Amino acid sequence: EKLSMFVDELPSMPTVRGYTISANGIYVPASLTIGMHMKLWKFHRDLHPSAVFAFGESAAKATVPGPSIEAISGVKTYVRWENHLPDKHIFTVDETLEMAKPARGVPTVVHLHGSVSEPHSDGNARSWFTRQFEEKGKKWNKTVYEYHNVGTTSNLWYHDHALGYTRLNLLAGLIGSYKIVNPELDDRLGLPRGKFDRELVVMDRSFTKSGFIYINSTGDNPDLHPEWQPEYFGNVIIVNGKAWPYMKVQRRKYRFRIINASNARFFRFAMDDGSSFTQVGTDCFYLEAAIELKSVLLAPSEISDIVVDFSKAKKSTVILTNDAAYPFPDGNLPDGADRKIMEFMIKDGNVTDNSRIPIQLQPLIRLSEEHVAIRRNIVLFEFNSPSGQPTHLNINFASFKDPVTELPKYGTTELWHIINLTPDNHPFHVHLVGFQVLHQRKLKNVNELSACTVNQKGVEACNISDYVDGDPILPPANEAGWKNVLKTQPAFVTSILVHFGMIDFEPFPFDPTGEPGYVYHCHVSIIPCAHKTLSAQ
Ligand code: C2O
Known part of the structure; x- marks a missing residue:
């Protein structure tokens, strides 16, 4: 049965600030506790909820993807990542791989992808731990991770990184976005902000009839690895935890930080009215100069920071599309639902838009x-x-x-x-x-x-x-x-x-x-x- 598209509104994930502001207006470090919880998550209006693993400040607040963490450049964030997961994984675990082997429980460890972190806060695959730190990997060393939020100015994401479990833990939902904001630089650049600056965490999943996330658990080489499949592809496209959502937008500029959080699928994003958008940053840094593009190709874990100007849209609804082969580049071409990502519904009427897209963004020192x-x-x-x-x-x-x-x-x-x-x-x-x-x-x-x-x-x-x-x-x-x-x-x-x-x-x-x-x-x-x-x- 086909799921209808564009029936769920694009969710905003809860925002968690990785800093506090002192009485005299200075940014100071903050300590967060973010747990990993098993819960039910509804990916689509017409799907039954699926069991997922979700990040959140509490089980009730946990979401897929997890909260969007916002840090300030140069101001530290401490995170106590807690594992509240059950004894058993929601997916079949192939024990023939090189992997964490606790007596029970789900091993997890969090890597802040793109971060400049001290070694023991980097989420080494062998630094895994199970529920309440009951069992730990050989390289485990601390309960509270320290993030300096330096060296990079914008787009990161966090995800599980446990040895042999990463692909399953990501599929289960252990992902989230994290941005480092440099207020001075952002004031100077003048890009769209606040509710006009959104993360789009994009991934593919398949579902069983009863709404459960489906993963084929027959290995490609069953003699060697009975359940392991090196790549995962799903036929439903999920953005911020909903299948093919829609978003109501005004006729103005929006900034989208698009994260490809899929395990194996590449996406080539484009607008179906043929309009172009402007890329301002990558997974690491602002670009030296803004670049106008008609499409952008993102591999798993790549991030593109773009600005879309809906005042130039030629239609009142614009669909974000995908035409990247899977596996990339010589695999199948998306042929149906996987050609569509989400829909923007553009409200009538002009609005004032004080944001801008500067031509020069941030100087680049070229390595030679x-x-x-x-x-x-x-x-x-x-x-x-x-x-x-x-x-x-x-x-x-x-x-x-x-x-x-x-x-x-x-x-x-x-x-x-x-x-x-x-x-x-x-x-x-x-x-x-x-x-x-x-x-x-x-x-x-x-x-x-x-x-x-x-x-x-x-x-x-x-x-x-x-x-x-x-x-x-x-x-x-x-x-x-x-x-x-x-x-x-x-x-x-x-x-x-x-x-x-x-x-x-x-x-x-x-x-x-x-x-x-x-x-x-x-x-x-x-x-x-x-x-x-x-x-x-
Ligand atoms: Cu070592 Cu995003 O990973």
């Missing part, structure tokens, strides 16, 4: 290849069963258990060549730091290169330059600044300059070296996608 300390080859590789189903994925033929191989020096810049030998585009994410894309180059004779790479357990002996085919391609303008997650095309080598300092070149306000270090990984299904440790020292 000249000052690179180390060059590294990073191979993304997928092993397949005889029937062509992935059995496991890894980076440089190492697993998460293996010793740390990347030990960058604090303050240096490294050049990483990401060699994607899998058939899919992988969103490559590095914790703690930002990077800039140098270029992408196509590879030829990929089968030969793959064979060499497997034999050598790496590409060092394979003479990668023999396989590079064609000229370097520069990133699109909206991806040319700082990023913390990047699309890496299959059969391409993507070269990035990773700066192991803050993107404003200020010193870290904490010691980023030492345990438990930081990880980088692909964000499709998150774990077990390739995952390795990295520590700055």
Whole structure:
């Protein structure tokens, strides 16, 4: 049975302030308690509620996605993330994977994606804990996480990061948006604010007839992993916790921070009246200059900060659409309901709109290849069963258990060549730091290169330059600044300059070296996608 579209209004998630204001008007740090709760959540007017795991200040207030946390640049936020989840997961857990193994309960740990956080507050996959901190992973060290809210000015999100459970915990609802506001800068920029500045947390889910979130629990390689599917795709598109919602808007500018919170689905967003919008920021930073676009492609975990001017709309209802293949780029094309995301209903009548879109946003210091300390080859590789189903994925033929191989020096810049030998585009994410894309180059004779790479357990002996085919391609303008997650095309080598300092070149306000270090990984299904440790020292 088909669900009707545009019958639920787009929810605003509860806002939680990560600061307080003192009597003399100064921003001061705040301490929050945010729990993870099992509850029922109605994703659509005509669907029965589904069990979900939801973040919230209490079970009653918990939502999917969780509360939108708002922090002030340079003002610390402390969060006690509490686990109130039951003994058993709402989904089938495949215990053949490398994963947290508590005696009972659901392991969780929260990563604030895009944050500059001290190692023990970064949500290491092995820092997991179950209900009331009853059981904890090897790297667990503290109950209250400390966020400095530095180094970046805008869009982050928080999500579960527990070893082997991440994809299930995200599917269950453990996601939320987090923004760092720089009041001075925002005053100067004059972008739309308040109720004209909204998060759109977009994800795909399927549902059973009784309204429960559906996940196929027969593994693609049942002999190896009876229940594990490396990727999840759903046929219902959810924005802020509702399927295909509508939003009433005025004829004026709105700022939307769009987060792709799907496990594996890419979205290419566009307006169905062909109108353009303006991108002002990415997952990491304001762009140097605003860019007018007709569509924007977001991989899982990518964020696009855009302004839409509805005074220019050609119709009274405009639909936000999607045409990205799944898996991306060579999978199925969205053919029906998954072509639509949500609807904007534009109210008649002119309104005053004092917001503006400045042409220049924030200056960008470009990293250069000249000052690179180390060059590294990073191979993304997928092993397949005889029937062509992935059995496991890894980076440089190492697993998460293996010793740390990347030990960058604090303050240096490294050049990483990401060699994607899998058939899919992988969103490559590095914790703690930002990077800039140098270029992408196509590879030829990929089968030969793959064979060499497997034999050598790496590409060092394979003479990668023999396989590079064609000229370097520069990133699109909206991806040319700082990023913390990047699309890496299959059969391409993507070269990035990773700066192991803050993107404003200020010193870290904490010691980023030492345990438990930081990880980088692909964000499709998150774990077990390739995952390795990295520590700055
Ligand atoms: Cu958004 Cu390590 O992840």
